[in-house]
Amino acid sequence: MSPVASSSLKVGHLDDVQELRKYRPTAVPERYVREGAERPTVSALGEAPASMQIPVIDLWKLAHGGPYRARKELEKLSVACEDWGFFQVVNHGIDSVLLERMQRVSEEFFMLPLEEKEKYPMAPGTLQGYGHAFVFSEDQKLDWCNMLALGVEPPFIRNPKLWPTNPPKFRETLEAYSANVRKLSQALLRFIAMSLGLKPQKFNKMFGTAVQAVRMNYYPPCPRPDLVLGLSSHSDGSALTVLQQSMGPVGLQIVKGKTWVPIHPIRNALVINIGDTIEVLTNGRYKSVEHRAVTNKDRDRLSIVTFYAPSYEIELGPLPEFVDKNHPRMYRRYNHGEYSRHYINNKLDGKRSLEFAKIQNKS
Numbered sequence: 001m002s003p004v005a006s007s008s009l010k011v012g013h014l015d016d017v018q019e020l021r022k023y024r025p026t027a028v029p030e031r032y033v034r035e036g037a038e039r040p041t042v043s044a045l046g047e048a049p050a051s052m053q054i055p056v057i058d059l060w061k062l063a064h065g066g067p068y069r070a071r072k073e074l075e076k077l078s079v080a081c082e083d084w085g086f087f088q089v090v091n092h093g094i095d096s097v098l099l100e101r102m103q104r105v106s107e108e109f110f111m112l113p114l115e116e117k118e119k120y121p122m123a124p125g126t127l128q129g130y131g132h133a134f135v136f137s138e139d140q141k142l143d144w145c146n147m148l149a150l151g152v153e154p155p156f157i158r159n160p161k162l163w164p165t166n167p168p169k170f171r172e173t174l175e176a177y178s179a180n181v182r183k184l185s186q187a188l189l190r191f192i193a194m195s196l197g198l199k200p201q202k203f204n205k206m207f208g209t210a211v212q213a214v215r216m217n218y219y220p221p222c223p224r225p226d227l228v229l230g231l232s233s234h235s236d237g238s239a240l241t242v243l244q245q246s247m248g249p250v251g252l253q254i255v256k257g258k259t260w261v262p263i264h265p266i267r268n269a270l271v272i273n274i275g276d277t278i279e280v281l282t283n284g285r286y287k288s289v290e291h292r293a294v295t296n297k298d299r300d301r302l303s304i305v306t307f308y309a310p311s312y313e314i315e316l317g318p319l320p321e322f323v324d325k326n327h328p329r330m331y332r333r334y335n336h337g338e339y340s341r342h343y344i345n346n347k348l349d350g351k352r353s354l355e356f357a358k359i360q361n362k363s
């Protein structure tokens, strides 16, 4: 994919938030301070009661639970995708030792000295390496986050120079982890297809050789979590996203109605969300829900996020099964590679990226 020509971008000086934090500041630099409505506590949206939780889906029950339990779990999955766009999955089959190893090597990477991490620089306007993604101008507000993003599959999207050799176990751990997450994504897509009354392999067949990328987000403690965002609000440009988060404080929040709902970490569970591709294919029945990350005053947080998406050459649009008199077509047909380019060349801004495909229905 061709990113924005980096020479055409003027993004100003970008601080590294872990370096900023070393001086134990009590204030945050102006570039991180959000406008009122975007601030986590003075948000246009309210705060959800702590009891409000996204559904938890048991993959074992779906796959092996017998006809009754599997059907019940499939109904739960359908509600999760339709009403929430997010769920946590347990008994997903990925060994907890591998999850822990992945978390450890990621943490070790972020704890390296800056010079070491800067050996894998993310060029402005691209989405691979260590640095600041989605920054396109000098006046854009910055996220309180450090990122390492890597293309994983198919092999041609990899930039091996940006795969850390330090920590030494990083590469092999990411390979093993990604192979497992790929299988899980395919299994989930089978059940999601079934929950929609489609043939189980509908999405997997249609996607061709799926594109898989990983992003590790590290959020250091922040002296003013009330003023900044760890990650700006957005929906994911993937078909499906698989997110592993550390057991610490809540960071991920999703929009539900008029509230920001916190996603409380469950040990060894993975957070799954519907991305823009599934929203388009189902003509909006399953939605890619807006989400963001907030920071914490005393504790850091890590998320390891896998984006699973169709092959770039695939043409996408709402499937005929989801378009009728009562459900007019909401999205045009487009090429997925073109959408991916559009997504990475625009700042994260709620669901704005998907405007790319929206049909303005006259009502």
Ligand SMILES: O=C(O)CCC(=O)C(=O)O
Pocket (backbone or CB within 6 Å): 215, 217, 231, 236, 243, 245, 251, 252, 291, 292, 293, 302, 303, 305
């Ligand atoms: O850190 C999180 O929980 C949110 C990460 C996320 O939404 C993303 O990387 O797309």
Ligand SMILES: [Fe+2]
Pocket (backbone or CB within 6 Å): 234, 235, 236, 241, 291
């Ligand atoms: Fe996301």
